[in-house]
Amino acid sequence: MHDHLLAPLDLGFTTLRNRVIMGSMHTGLEDFDLPRLAAYFARRAEGGVGLMITGGFSISPDAPLAPGSAEIISDSDAEKHRVITDAVHAADGKIVIQLLHAGRQAWNPNMVAPSAKKSPIYPFTPRELTPEEVEGEIDNFANAAAKAQKAGYDGIEVMGSEGYLLNQFLTERGNEREDEWGGDFARRMRFPVEVVRRIRAAVGPNFIIVYRLSMLDLVPDGQSFDEVIELAKALEAAGVTIFNTGIGWHEAQIPTIATPVPRGAYTWVTRKVREAVSIPVAASNRINMPDDAERILANGDADLISMARPMLADPDWVNKTAEGRTNEINTCIGCNQACLDNTFNMLLSSCLVNPQACHETELVYLPTMAKKRIAVVGAGPAGLAFSSVAAERGHDVTLFDGASEIGGQFNIAKQVPGKEEFHETIRYFGAMLDKHGVKRQLGQRVSADDLRDFDEVVLATGIVPRALELEGADHAKVVSYLDVLRDHKPVGKRVAIIGAGGIGMDTAEYLSHDHGTPSTSTDIDAFCRFWGIDQTLQARGGVAGVAPENMPSAREIYLLQRKAKKIIGPGKTTGWIHRATLIAKGVNLMPGIQYEKVDDAGLHIRLADGSAKVLDVDQVIICAGQEPQRELQAGLQALGKQPHLIGGADVAAELDAKRAINQGARLAAEI
Numbered sequence: 001m002h003d004h005l006l007a008p009l010d011l012g013f014t015t016l017r018n019r020v021i022m023g024s025m026h027t028g029l030e031d032f033d034l035p036r037l038a039a040y041f042a043r044r045a046e047g048g049v050g051l052m053i054t055g056g057f058s059i060s061p062d063a064p065l066a067p068g069s070a071e072i073i074s075d076s077d078a079e080k081h082r083v084i085t086d087a088v089h090a091a092d093g094k095i096v097i098q099l100l101h102a103g104r105q106a107w108n109p110n111m112v113a114p115s116a117k118k119s120p121i122y123p124f125t126p127r128e129l130t131p132e133e134v135e136g137e138i139d140n141f142a143n144a145a146a147k148a149q150k151a152g153y154d155g156i157e158v159m160g161s162e163g164y165l166l167n168q169f170l171t172e173r174g175n176e177r178e179d180e181w182g183g184d185f186a187r188r189m190r191f192p193v194e195v196v197r198r199i200r201a202a203v204g205p206n207f208i209i210v211y212r213l214s215m216l217d218l219v220p221d222g223q224s225f226d227e228v229i230e231l232a233k234a235l236e237a238a239g240v241t242i243f244n245t246g247i248g249w250h251e252a253q254i255p256t257i258a259t260p261v262p263r264g265a266y267t268w269v270t271r272k273v274r275e276a277v278s279i280p281v282a283a284s285n286r287i288n289m290p291d292d293a294e295r296i297l298a299n300g301d302a303d304l305i306s307m308a309r310p311m312l313a314d315p316d317w318v319n320k321t322a323e324g325r326t327n328e329i330n331t332c333i334g335c336n337q338a339c340l341d342n343t344f345n346m347l348l349s350s351c352l353v354n355p356q357a358c359h360e361t362e363l364v365y366l367p368t369m370a371k372k373r374i375a376v377v378g379a380g381p382a383g384l385a386f387s388s389v390a391a392e393r394g395h396d397v398t399l400f401d402g403a404s405e406i407g408g409q410f411n412i413a414k415q416v417p418g419k420e421e422f423h424e425t426i427r428y429f430g431a432m433l434d435k436h437g438v439k440r441q442l443g444q445r446v447s448a449d450d451l452r453d454f455d456e457v458v459l460a461t462g463i464v465p466r467a468l469e470l471e472g473a474d475h476a477k478v479v480s481y482l483d484v485l486r487d488h489k490p491v492g493k494r495v496a497i498i499g500a501g502g503i504g505m506d507t508a509e510y511l512s513h514d515h516g517t518p519s520t521s522t523d524i525d526a527f528c529r530f531w532g533i534d535q536t537l538q539a540r541g542g543v544a545g546v547a548p549e550n551m552p553s554a555r556e557i558y559l560l561q562r563k564a565k566k567i568i569g570p571g572k573t574t575g576w577i578h579r580a581t582l583i584a585k586g587v588n589l590m591p592g593i594q595y596e597k598v599d600d601a602g603l604h605i606r607l608a609d610g611s612a613k614v615l616d617v618d619q620v621i622i623c624a625g626q627e628p629q630r631e632l633q634a635g636l637q638a639l640g641k642q643p644h645l646i647g648g649a650d651v652a653a654e655l656d657a658k659r660a661i662n663q664g665a666r667l668a669a670e671i
């Protein structure tokens with residue numbers, strides 16, 4: 001079934017056991033706890049990954065993403081990394097370390113770059129490197145590679161994408177030099193080529209050099225595709241072993257990895273590079289399941305598949321594939337909520353669907369020594385996570401839900417365009433319930449009395465939507481998001497949505513989509529047209545001069561909130577995508593609104609400037625947050641039972657699936 005994916009790759013001096021690369025991710029562990037990082041990588045090596053790439057390590061004091069970021073510069077740095085390479089090799093894995101120079105893309109007042117040009121998304125203006133310093137940074141790359149070799153790594157990855165220093169040299173966007181390092185493309189590309197040449201000279205022939213090549217910059221003054229190919233050929237000649245795909249500078253305003261990006265959305269670019277070079281090329285970005293990975297390899301788009309977040313979500317991804325257990329894969333849903341969002345919030349990375357990720361040494365599911373009969377009420381994310389972990393540990397678990405299927409609110413969310421991956425989480429938990437023998441009692445709401453014989457009761461009953469105190473709240477025009485998304489009540493051509501949190505935005509997305517046409521989150525051509533990506537690869541950076549196709553909604557939609565601040569989705573790294581999508585679809589985003597009443601004329605509001613307005617709409621949809629659903633708690637307490645509360649049943653404010661699953665898994669690990 002997955003012959004291409006599982007085939008070894010002979011690199012001449014070493015062999016990778018399969019075609020799966022775990023791409024680089026900065027987890028936060030790099031900066032303070034290498035033994036814990038070693039446990040994290042060892043777990044993935046045990047899971048069968050062919051080659052792993054660490055997060056980025058700075059190659060010089062000028063290079064870090066932020067002051068104090070981890071570096072690989074000295075012999076003592078190399079010594080500290082031994083714990084990682086030893087742990088990975090003991091598990092028969094291979095690992096390379098990513099060498100990073102952030103250039104101007106850093107939170108670092110002392111940053112340096114080819115030219116003193118500020119990045120639009122970072123606060124500081126870099127200092128221009130002198131010609132001597134340019135030479136010095138190239139030597140620093142070579143030195144870092146030598147230290148990596150000393151530390152026992154199987155190779156290095158040069159970070160040559162996402163807009164970091166090497167990209168800054170390559171384009172006029174970052175490089176306005178007129179010396180031998182700038183001016184025309186031949187001189188701009190000297191820096192990365194020289195970096196690889198000197199690394200190869202420092203490490204000898206039998207050491208893997210992966211080069212993360214920015215194949216599509218997604219910024220208008222990025223590289224042309226002809227330049228990408230010219231660079232790739234020169235890098236190959238300089239000694240690169242494997243090209244990895246990089247898509248988009250961090251400065252790009254096009255999504256590259258989040259859920260609204262279709263699976264395998266960029267492999268058509270990788271294919272074009274692969275046709276031009278003779279070394280192996282890895283495809284990446286939103287590849288998360290074995291069938292897709294196999295198809296990409298079988299099509300000839302790539303020689304390897306690089307997946308980063310999917311390995312956070314499931315360290316056993318490769319072994320499960322090899323053993324024909326793909327239905328047991330815990331699929332990365334591309335949400336960014338616990339990985340990238342955590343990183344940007346200065347927190348340790350983890351994974352929404354797998355709270356053990358980066359917590360391997362601390363959140364451990366040990367077999368129970370005291371088997372209990374446990375009732376779990378509610379088969380949403382919290383109840384599912386609890387049930388599967390508790391049963392895996394050996395408890396006797398019965399899972400109740402009033403609905404006829406498991407999933408809770410994920411069954412509502414999965415219908416929203418861009419949230420198709422939520423199907424996979426429900427599928428995964430279903431497989432885990434079966435595997436660990438959880439008894440399902442679906443389609444019946446339980447009473448406290450039904451639960452009296454259990455040793456422990458866990459209430460994972462979720463939430464009830466918050467009701468609004470508003471004149472006319474009982475008018476026929478007023479419906480809740482459950483009426484629309486769960487019960488599919490008819491909705492007219494003009495709607496106002498009260499509440500612009502995650503659910504309000506998703507409701508707007510759902511209603512603005514023409515459900516007869518391909519979704520931009522599942523159809524690659526529609527995605528590229530919507531975001532203005534040139535699939536012919538004629539446009540500079542893949543975007544210059546390409547007008548995005550707006551795809552306006554057939555409905556007139558008003559998305560309202562009381563707060564005066566900009567309406568943007570909940571995710572730190574994804575909110576902007578939801579906002580841009582809704583604007584492109586013509587949704588009216590209206591902050592600073594006071595609600596006055598609903599009547600036959602529509603929704604009466606007061607605008608931020610104090611003026612009155614009536615929105616003549618067919619429906620007013622309430623998405624005004626949620627309250628805990630705890631209807632069974634008092635009855636259980638009357639029976640002398642003290643139920644455990646998890647997920648929305650515990651705290652509804654700022655509830656999301658990350659907290660629900662984490663709380664469920666942690667309670668199950670202890671009970």
Ligand code: FAD
Nearest residue numbers: 378380381382401402408409413446461462647648656657
């Ligand atoms: P729920 O998922 O609400 O599950 C509770 C379950 O309990 C339900 O199945 C219910 O039928 C059952 N139940 C209640 N009472 C009883 C009873 N007496 N007897 C039997 N069964 C009972 N979160 C994110 O993190 N990221 C997102 O992108 C995201 N998108 C969302 C989009 C939408 C449209 C919606 C609606 C939600 C979204 N969420 C998202 C929120 C996320 O789904 C919730 O945070 C999560 O489902 C809460 O999990 P839970 O297990 O606490 O409760």
Ligand code: NAP
Nearest residue numbers: 499500501502503504561562563570623624625654655656
């Ligand atoms: P939410 O994010 O708390 O948003 C509630 C919205 O209702 C806010 O816009 C709030 O804005 C408004 N509101 C609150 N009380 C109100 C009142 N009394 N009258 C009028 N408006 C009121 O809640 P949610 O949208 O229901 O989402 C529930 C949870 O699921 C959230 O924690 C959310 O993060 C999570 N979720 C996440 C995603 C995701 O993509 N990550 C998607 C969906 C849901 P004002 O107070 O300014 O009016």
Ligand code: SF4
Nearest residue numbers: 332333335336351352
């Ligand atoms: Fe994937 Fe979301 Fe987990 Fe990140 S948090 S690894 S995007 S499922």
